[in-house]
Amino acid sequence: MQSDRTEEAGRAPATAVAEPQGGLPPTSPGEKPPTPSPSAPSVAPSAGARTPTPAGATSPDASPTTSAATSASPQRTAPTSSLAGRIRPKSTYQGVATVYQAGVGDGACSYGPSDDMMIAAMNTTDYETSKACGAHVLVRGANGTSVTVRITNECPLPCAPGQLDLSEQAFAKLAPISTGRIAITWRLLSPDTPGTISIRYKNGSSPYWCGIQAIGHRNPLAQLEVRTSSGWRQLARTEYNYFLSPDGSGCGGAIRITDIYGERLTINGIALRPEAVQPTQVQFTQH
Template sequence: MPRVSAHRSPFSIRWLAAGGAAVVAGVIGVALLLQGGGSACAAPPSTSTKTGKATFYDLAGTSGNCSFEVPADDLYVALGPNQYSEGASCGAYLDVTGPKGKVRVKVFDSCPECAPGHLDLSRTAFKKIGAEVDGIIPIKYKLVSNPGTPAPISVRIKEGASQYWFAARIDNHANLLSSVKVAGPGRSFTAAHRTDFNYWLIDSGAGSGPYKIRITDVYGNTATLSGIDMKPGSVQKTGTRITGGSTTVTSPKKQTKPAASPSASASAKKKATAPSASASTAPSDSSAAPVLESAPSAAEQQPLVDLAAAQPTC
């Protein structure tokens, strides 16, 4: 049956150790090692197919814990604490296959009561792969490597940010991010740290802007976004993509649009009823449709991917 969730606030910050080493584990399961100074190493994540179960929910508000606007296609997923990994999974994509077919969903929200392997889908996504009356269905799912995105990379500066406190959300990066660095006018790049509501913060600020923001994903693909202004509450669009098999870099006239900040109740669930940029080339989309099998046992409900066994690369 559809799930009833507890209230979840996107503003409950779990700070990472500043200036020290911290391990963010779980994720869709990359192990990210955040080292002193903010540099990041990451072993490429596994894209093996996993077995689990899916439920669905209706979003009460305008945003999930990842602080993204609702996708235009309404296809998204909430993950349990281990797989949400304090925001490290936000913005990645999963291919999920159920009794009726396959759907691709964006990691958008957290589900505190979901065990590893339990995916809580939007109602729209659930209905594409199963019968709504079933409430719970067996699934196969996998992390998508280098998926296409519906738009180029965008940046949103958070309300309350200033030259003395920097906070930005990055969207449409497609793969898991391993690091974000920011350079204000006349400054060198400074590493930002990620919060569990998916904003990247520099507590001492980064100057008044405009900024250069350098993002790196777990495959080592890097894009540097230039001309990002200190405009809290506005989404600043770029012309850069670093995924989907090719790099597209354009220099459109800068566009900004107001975007509401998630409220404390934004991610509660109801009972189910142009900046210029330069970027490196990303490999092609290697996703394949999973194969549906019988309903999973408790032992089969595994994390999205196992922690990478390979040595991290920097």
Template sequence: MGTSARGAFRRMAGVVVAGALSAGAAHAQGHYRDTHYGEGTFYGYSGGGNCSFPPPSGLTAAMNEADYNGAQACGACIVVTNPANGSSVEVRIDDRCPECAPGDVDLDEEAFVQIAAREEGRIPISWVYVACTPPTLSLYFKEGSNPWWTAIQVRDHRYPVASVAWRPSGTTKFTKLPREMYNYFVATSGMGAGPYDFKITDVFGQVVKVYKVALDVGVDIPTKKQFPLLGGQTVRRVLSSALAAPR
């Protein structure tokens, strides 16, 4: 599909029926240490992707529907390699590519030209998840959030976020929040006036707890916390040990 058509398709597909996610979730769950293979393409991107992040300051990409996994891939960092020339580029997942096959990645144009000539348009790729580098994760209450309808997003996390649970501060029981395709965890009946405690779990089972968070809507709330590096990794170490492994 051409780059302009692909972008238009993605914008039209911003909402999908929940039942359509089952196949994608089954494909992607538990594949965060694997090397993935597919095709790389590019499109023009300057923000406004399905992950609902602010305009990016670095290189980004849109993840195929299966590996997007109901927005679980949002904010993840991956290294994409062109096996034809050995060039690699690191990108953050900011968007979803509904028409992409499993394993495919739709790179922003600036990222694509770091590994291939623009005129190639579509190339075979391999890719792996890596640790992102932000020093501290942050929380963001979506505009319109209030005590009766509350949506929260986790930003600047080292590894993909699997779940978010909350409780009123001073209580004991956490309640897991459902995640929407636009990458917010939503309490449709609200969370009350706050403050709140949050339990944030990454795809490897690591947990960060944040306490006494006020309902401060529309601003990044730094937590001074981050998921630990796995197994003594350096920040840039690839999670998979098989970056260049054959298919």
């Protein structure tokens, strides 16, 4: 990351093409959801949000998690209306790209180390309480070069709306790393992603408190619900990309996830096993 980043990052907020100043979508955007205040009796959330660091500095990395198979029996519900927030499908956004050393690829989204380093940190405004986590974004430089990245991290202020902080590996696809900062446009993708979604319970989860995370979803996630004795319960989303059930309601039961296009997938058979990445048999539809 170049030394001019802290001085310049907040000077020129990005705007979506043909949109009002500030990077807002052309139609009425969803309001930013309130930041939940989880109160886990035995778990301290580890947000992993990165702070801008000079070139040559690295951030602490989380330990790899383990994978575990599951016998989930998924159910699919047809898409309904869009649940997108600030980042909306079919909208193109203008901003700047900066560069940071991503280490093993872990970040605020709490995914853990990444095998694919085509990743980026989204500015705090468009990160939107982790709603951008897992989004696939096509980034284009002014010189016509492009790269597709997955959002795994948050770029805090002074990163401006529309700004993306790219891993060195991703930035190098657009310009020499020494450039440090370039003008870009970017838009959301719904890629032909192989594989299926996985579910992970947070460390410390139990029948009395749990955090749940979805991993590997093709489209950004809008909601996560658990089935309780009184019906489906929507869980609050945290800045570190887990959905919390503070009283344990629904922990270990059926899980329902919804993407920004309104498609719902119901997943059964996920054991309450903290830190185990448990694959399912489902994936959201490509758009």
